[in-house]
Amino acid sequence: MAPKRTSTSAAPAMTQAAIKKLVADSVSAALEAQAATMVNTDNTNMNTGEREAPVARKYSYKEFMSCQPFNFKGTEGVVGLIRWFKRTKSVFSRSNCTEDCKVKFAAGTLTEEALSWWNSFAQPIGIEEAYKIT
Template structure:
């Protein structure tokens, strides 16, 4: 009986695998490099497409704050002045100044400047405006500029005869007693309206100094200020010092008088 051959054993080759260990720091660096490359590619694509990315650092888009346009409620919250048309030239000037201040500090469009300011007209002033709207039409009236509105209201409520009276008042204006603050306020109000009286700043300063009292007139004139602001500040400072000196003299005289009275009362007893 023939012998059975032993089965051939198949030998499988052993595969040797070399494993390289990666630390956490190295892994994080590889991730960061991949992120940087992705962001750089995205920014390059945006630049090619004409997008304004305003990138900061590594592709982070900066968020810009856009100013919000003021609404009518915002306007009323600023407490605007109202004008009835019967208050006179000074009140109209103050109304102009208040409106322009609100326009400067807030974001009002040109159209809203007219619409919002008209809402502060009352009485005969509102009647005058409504009559003007009926004459030229709503679209024309509300597309006028603020400068146009100021000119129309000045012609209406600042007639030449009224301006002439104010010019006479300004020419004769002087400080009453030691009230330089009251003089300053009235002088500035009148010069805003009587613009024809002074062609140069120096002329206005000369008239202002000429209305100061004798106690500070010489010092104010000798200072030779170049602007109205400096002249007003100088005159106010001089008057404050003069009033303080007078108060000290009065206090000293009062003490002397009190001491004399006490001495006279004690003399009979002696």
């Protein structure tokens, strides 16, 4: 087995102040180097230009239905109606439904007596006007 090496010279001990200065100098140098690199390159992550507003896309009935809204028959009474309102409002919120689609999509969940009521409401004024109600 090889003999273990031992050092005959003692390494000078560093003080806390010396260590802090060494760290601060290293961090400063790294930040300066990074800043120089950012200036000298075309970095698209710098966000220096104006940001474009995202283009709103048209919300689809398929997306609305994928959130599984409740159907409303019109025979569930007041409690059923309140539950339908809350569930439909929740689906609108989760799916970011636009205002101009809410009535149209909610009307698509009506069945039986509720659908008959909707049709009798919409028929005299026209379906497009009925969709504009709030």
